[in-house]
Amino acid sequence: MNSIEVRNIAKSYGDITAVRDVSLRIRSGELFGLIGPDGAGKTTLFRILTTLLLADKGDAKVCGMDVRKDWQEIRRISGYMPGRFSLYQDLSVEENLQFFATVFKTKIEDNYELIRDIYVQLEPFAKRRAGKLSGGMKQKLALCCALIHRPRVLFLDEPTTGVDPVSRKEFWDILFRIKEQGITILVSTPYMDEASRCDRIALMRDGVCLRMDTPDAICASFPHKLWSVCATDMYRLLLDIRSFEGTYSCHAFGDQHHVIFKDEAQDTAMLMAYLVSKGHREIQIKPLQPAVEDVFMNYREDEL
């Protein structure tokens, strides 16, 4: 049973095409990730699914209901957390939650157990104005408000953007527990490392869905052999690897460079010799398991 079905959705604002042609199928109870950089069309897709925007082409269903015709019904059963913090800054934590509970015709007590894990952390600040919370706390409050009416589908638009790494990890743990309650979650993020925590992901770029599969399957589908290279002078190393004639691509990934060779059978010895001749020291070349980010970068490479 599919909770969300998107078929050939397209949307443009004047001359700018935000979503070119996207089709998705998200199963009930799934934690589904939309992965892509800024401007990929994630927010537009969210707004179409939450009935805030009408698509130019294609159609979409949420829990079997059409986003165009049954918008009132969809608004009743979905929880939406926009990318920007959009609660009331001058209202306290408690007042915000209370307000959204009544707006959705429910009481905090009715669904308290659903938000308890999160709200417990917010409770010490219950009287504090929402505008004075830290970034991570704001996101937790926004999540509480989106969950308060126990929606069947939860839409989270970049909930971890601008949040510190510890809070980000916490946030994903929370999402896991919400998923266990049988709520379908569609979440978008520009952070590739978060992709592995989803059941399935869709890679999006320039309004197009590149791939849709489980994170493992997507990584396994990586068509090249991948190597990790490091040395003492990382910046010069990047330039030198790129100038090496056997290199197909080389990208900086934190403290190492990910390298693909033109010839898959290529031996690392030649690169090693080349780098030594360039005067690099402590060179390490190791085979590497590709991650989602490698797949994503590779798409760009293949198109150029």
Add this chain to the structure above:
Amino acid sequence: MKQFLSFLKKEFYHIFRDLRTTIIMIVIPVVLVVLFGYAISTEIKSSGLVVLDHGHDLLTQRITDRLISNEYFDFYKQAADYEEIDRLFRKDKIKIAVVFPTGFAENVGNGSEVQLLVDASSPNEATSLIEYATAIINTELSEGALQTTGGITPVVRLLYNPQMKDAYNFVPGVMGMILILICSIMTSVGIVREKEYGSMEVLLVSPLKPIYIILAKAAPYLLISLVNILTILLLSYFLLEVPIRGSLMLVIMLSLLYALVALCLGLFVSTVVSTQKGAMLICAMVLMLPVILLSGMMFPIENMPWILQLISNVIPARWYIVALRDVMIKGLGVLDILPEITILFAMVVGLIVLSVKRFKIRLE
């Protein structure tokens, strides 16, 4: 209903936590009334006066006494000659000089003249001074004439505002201005703010009905306008001594109806613009200016070119000010202002329908 009440509560939180704005809203009417009452006045009071009397008889003496005892004029001195008058004008000691020719009293009735010299650097003031002085001199002459010859003289009686006080005119005008200012700006900014901060996005993705959002946004400001109406009325009654001759209840109800029109205008503006700045600009330029210029508060509508007269018909303040004057100053009842009430009411209904229709259930 519970949804609505909860929304209303939220609106009041917004208003009272933004204390600065709230105080401004409460204080603006007071400042404006006091300003119009004392600082911006076209009435003439205590203008310097000299008299050059070549006649030296009983009649000129009586006229001079009458001029001196009037509150409009402040008697400076008896001038000796024209040079002295000229000097006093230049020194800005006087605004008006009255010159009686020799043999003034003898020639009354067959072409005797009084000369009035006025400082016309401020034309409006000069005109008023001439009117006042002429009126005073004529009164004295006609009273004298009545005693002797019994001729026909018009007896002028100024109805409703015998002292020609400015306050009688501007209190309804200020009322019309303040209510438009506060109600329309605050409501439109209130709604547009939700758009700008993104909370409208969340509200839309909820089962909340648009009409609830609109009504809950407007209701608190109706209450604040009631406070404003009462402060203005209290100030004008006790401080400026403007009477409320008609029913006080009717004055308040009429003002609330007008406030409602202003609120609806604000709602409508909010459906047109998407930034708080835009909302403020539109309210100030498109709503405020016509109230000041075209409502009849400053300039009589009858003197306007026909095209402006036509435009003034759609300005709510025009109808409100007329009706308010009728009730407050003339003491008329509800039946006499029925046309104005009907027009204002029709405006409310029309604007609400338009706003609800234009209220977007989606973004963009």
